[in-house]
Amino acid sequence: MGIKDKYAIVGIGYTPQGRLPGRTALGFHLEACANAIADAGLKKNDIDGLICYRVFPPASNEALVTPYLLAQHLGIAPDYMYEDANCSRSHLQNAIGALDAGFCNYVLLSYGHNAASSDSMTRMLTEMSPDDAPFGHFGALAGYALAARRAMHEFPTGPETWKHIAVGQRKWANLNPRATMFKRSMTFDDYDNAPPLVEPFRLFDACLTTDGGRAMIITSAERAHNLKNPPVYIMGIGQHNPSYDIKQATHATGPTGAQKAGKRAFNMAGISIADVDACEIYDCFTYTVEITLQDYGFFKPGEGKEWLQDGTIEPGGRMPVNTSGGLLSEAYFMGLTPISEAAMQLMGRCEERQLGPRTKTKSPEIILCSDNGAILQTHSAIILRR
């Protein structure tokens, strides 16, 4: 395909993250954007494309963070602008499309939220599901729990599988000073003894809610060569959107969108999963990681537990997964948590958790990332390389 290796991630912007009351979502966006621009070695006026990640309802005392609000506060006037109001995961495809069409030269992709400290998440839970609310059904956790329960009925899976994901990712978080769970270890007993939230999920099956932001800059390979960081090339990308909600869906137990999206990404990259050195998988819930890896072809339905056991995804394991701790144990920045971590690993900037000799893992040349939205209704597979 025509765009293989033509575009690259060249800068990552971090912010303080965790529980940080007293800050707005806009403020986190701005800090992440400013840091990403500096990280890439660019000036703000170089930024001529701006994409905001999926936006949640704002806190009741804040304005919606639109791209033009963000641009105004950054003091820029981009030539290309886009924002996802829902949950489809087209951000990188939009960035590549805009760059490839010549609409702009540098795309800034931003996410920011005060999910942990504001009333935004409560608003989303109670206001965004009017058909389901009369029955007491709210939000994504219970939606994924419905999918996971059906999966338990169709093939061998459940907490005995998922605990390897929760505990494995926590070990990576324990190497990442930025991670919310940096100083908190987790044993299988901790997982088993955690309180149930919406069964079959318990506390440690669920992602964090985070105050903070994350941003990323994408440009052409030619422009990337002149910048500060080693470019991280987008080798392959594919998307598939099964779309049906969990009530009418038959895809929630697999194949999810991951299967077709993954095939497209691998076809574009011209590689197979045998060439993948590590994975950064969108992990809103433990089951999401299992079904995504399953649909990418790492194991057959129901064989996840066997594949995961003995530390497969952990430091020292043969297929590291979610090396920042992920959405479960690092921080929740949508697909930017996995994708930015893949870029940082391929740039070799991950210090204690760096893939390679330091963590007794393969030195990464190629990392497979996923992004996923709604209740497994939309999926992007992204293959990045050094």
Place this chain on the structure above:
Amino acid sequence: MDDDLKPLPVINDDNRDFWNGCRNHELRFQKCEQCGHVRWPASLICPVCFCRAFNWIVSEGRGRIYTFVVYHVAYHPGFQDDLPYVVAVVELTEGPRLLTNIAECPIDEISCDMPVEVTWRDVNKEISLPLFRPAVSV
């Protein structure tokens, strides 16, 4: 259980006929005149064949539990006193799947594919919610 606190269905021009049916303890769905597909949620066109003509049919109110979860956390104060409670997706014999609650059944006896039948909870004069209970006869 404090029903006053619980959210009510939000009725719009697409789903009004469904909720009017519920008021009469009838589960009504649109059946495509051309291909026979029974659709839910309510919609202007058949998602299978794009035909706009349809007839309302009344479901016999029987089906099976496709999947279910057990809430141990109340994300809305109206459900605090119900904990733990069950939210399920029930697949009706006519095809559509409904999000609902399972009533009249101990939680540890609920399983996927279990046969169920509709039972009604009258919230007020205008609104009745379709809930499901274990089928009396299969």
